[in-house]
Amino acid sequence: MFYLVIDILGTVAFAISGVLVAMEKKLDVFGVFIIAFVTAVGGGTLRDLLIGNTPVGWMKAPIYIFTILITVIVAILFVHQLKHFRKSLFLFDTIGIGLYTMIGIEKGLLAELTPIICIALGTMTASFGGVIRDILCNEIPVIFRKEIYATVCILGGIIYFVLIQFPIDGTIAYIAGILSIIAMRLLAVKFKISLPNIYRS
Amino acid sequence: MFYLVIDILGTVAFAISGVLVAMEKKLDVFGVFIIAFVTAVGGGTLRDLLIGNTPVGWMKAPIYIFTILITVIVAILFVHQLKHFRKSLFLFDTIGIGLYTMIGIEKGLLAELTPIICIALGTMTASFGGVIRDILCNEIPVIFRKEIYATVCILGGIIYFVLIQFPIDGTIAYIAGILSIIAMRLLAVKFKISLPNIYRS
């Protein structure tokens, strides 16, 4: 139940980020909805396709489609008020990527995949909705250019796999993974930490 | 047999729309063929992947690959004459989206998915070939910007699911779904109906 609430809040935050990018591109209502939808569920969909978990997640749980539909309607109607909620949305988004990373890792473990692949699946779950959003809006994905977003998911995944080597409860390691991602992202944004620049010369 | 003829005509119309977009981008012969191919089969392929119907449809029925190959050759040779067939092509295209929407809905029902997901799959079957075409040609998909195309598929899907609540024959509801999509699209284009503008301010 607690996870479901976080999941829905994360879905709302991801969908709103899709609405904002789509409206900047002046898409019509249908376009805005599709962009919001792929931003929210695209990462998990790609993960499910690669693992072979079909029909993919959102097809079996229509709650996501309804959540996104309502989010899009509300976001379009109150788009000028959205900036007042920027901090809340950033927080939901951050909590969302923490949870989604761990959900992706868990699905990888269920499919008996190795840790490195599980971490890749977790990172994908949390960040590839945004990649598909940017591709559909004809932009080079922002997480390939500047946001220290995926790196945080990878580090959180590594922390989780290190923790479960020790005799601690699985749920605690799971929650520690989520919290470490949230903490690292907040710190990275606060202190403007970015990946090392590889274009020195 | 009757459905197969419509299916082939729709495939031809979709493939030609791919050829035209690809030639505007000055792609080479291989590029034109691939764009025509994804325009024609991309929507159904995405649907099959999401449901888990693999190998996907066109891999089990080479008739599509041959139809598209011949269409591309003829379309390239007679590209300057294509404008004389614009009305026929628009008609085939419209009949195609009616049929493809219902084919997608049917595949969703076979996979025991809920009506809203079935309608999403039908709309995807009819319209996401064009989305993939536009992405490969480095454009924001036209159906996200102006064409009232997907909306018509959604409405046709709703009509179908309303009809099957009543004690009428399944085939009649199926054909009514197709015809309602065709009628709505023709009316929408004739009266230049578009989605409400969300960029008032």
Add this chain to the structure above:
Amino acid sequence: MFYLVIDILGTVAFAISGVLVAMEKKLDVFGVFIIAFVTAVGGGTLRDLLIGNTPVGWMKAPIYIFTILITVIVAILFVHQLKHFRKSLFLFDTIGIGLYTMIGIEKGLLAELTPIICIALGTMTASFGGVIRDILCNEIPVIFRKEIYATVCILGGIIYFVLIQFPIDGTIAYIAGILSIIAMRLLAVKFKISLPNIYRS
């Protein structure tokens, strides 16, 4: 073992081509790695998804992820020296597309698909990593515009299917397919052979 060496050399060459395109777009380290990764494994991943071979190939063999990771690090550190290896890289790349085409055809045969679909899968394996690379970098795929790359894979596939009609050993036909692709590509590049121009008027 011999095939594995070729496979790894091809993976390195493909990954480096991804690094070069990504660095031209000034992507950050994470972006460069993802582009290198999809360039190297994207074609095979798409093939596995369409056939239904999931989890897809690279998820079951982490050697690819490690090979690409090391390649990316070395390529970024020595990017200015890479031009001295252009000829070797072109050779690895060419050997790679020969092998990948035949691997794709073999996977198609295992799934009991018809020759034309097998050839499509082989061509996809060898060339669609580059398509996904270009899409993620917001470019129209280069193989749709000028490179005589996919055509060579298709011809090599046809040669293979002609050969296995005769009473010759399967392995010989397989190697003949690879060698014919390598030879045709080298000739095409040396003599600047391109597809016929369809934009005469």
